[in-house]
Amino acid sequence: MKIINKISVIAAVLLGAGLLLASAFFPHESRGQDEKETMTVKAEIDKECKSHPETFTVPAGKTAKNFKKVAFEAGKACHDSGAPENKGFAVRDSKNRPVYMWSRYKDQPPYEKGGPLESLTLQEGDYTLSVAGGAEARIEISFELE
Numbered sequence: 006m007k008i009i010n011k012i013s014v015i016a017a018v019l020l021g022a023g024l025l026l027a028s029a030f031f032p033h034e035s036r037g038q039d040e041k042e043t044m045t046v047k048a049e050i051d052k053e054c055k056s057h058p059e060t061f062t063v064p065a066g067k068t069a070k071n072f073k074k075v076a077f078e079a080g081k082a083c084h085d086s087g088a089p090e091n092k093g094f095a096v097r098d099s100k101n102r103p104v105y106m107w108s109r110y111k112d113q114p115p116y117e118k119g120g121p122l123e124s125l126t127l128q129e130g131d132y133t134l135s136v137a138g139g140a141e142a143r144i145e146i147s148f149e150l151e
Contacts, residue, residue, distance in 0.1 A: 049143040058136075063129045071149045074146055
C-alpha cells in the first residue's frame with residue numbers, strides 16, 4: 006500500500022512540474038484570453054462648456070480593437086437654451102487627423118467615418134478621444150489591447 010501511495014505522489018509532482026514547464030515554453034496556448042487587456046477612455050465637456058478630451062496610448066507591439074460605446078450623453082446648448090444642434094465624438098491620431106468620427110445633426114441620420122466603431126482597429130501610437138454636444142456632454146468607450 007505504501008509503495009502505491011508514494012508512486013501516486015511522485016506521479017502528481019511530475020505531472021505538475023510538466024505543466025509548469027509546458028506553460029513556460031507555450032505561453033500563448035496556456036494563457037489564452039489573459040493576453041487581452043480591456044481599457045476605458047472618457048472625454049467630456051464641463052458646465053462652462055470647456056472641452057476635456059482624453060489622450061490614450063496603444064503601446065508598442067499592441068493593437069486596440071473590439072471598441073464599444075459604453076456611454077454617450079449629449080449636454081445642453083452652450084450659447085442658447087435647449088439641446089445642442091450637433092452631438093458626436095471622435096478619435097484622432099497624434100497629428101489630429103480623425104481615425105473615427107460619429108456625429109448627428111438635429112434629427113438627421115448619424116454620420117460615421119472610419120466605422121462602424123466595433124470594427125475600428127488602432128496600431129501603436131497616441132490617440133485623443135473628444136466629444137461634442139454642449140455643456141455636460143460625455144463619451145466613454147472601451148477597447149481591448151492585444
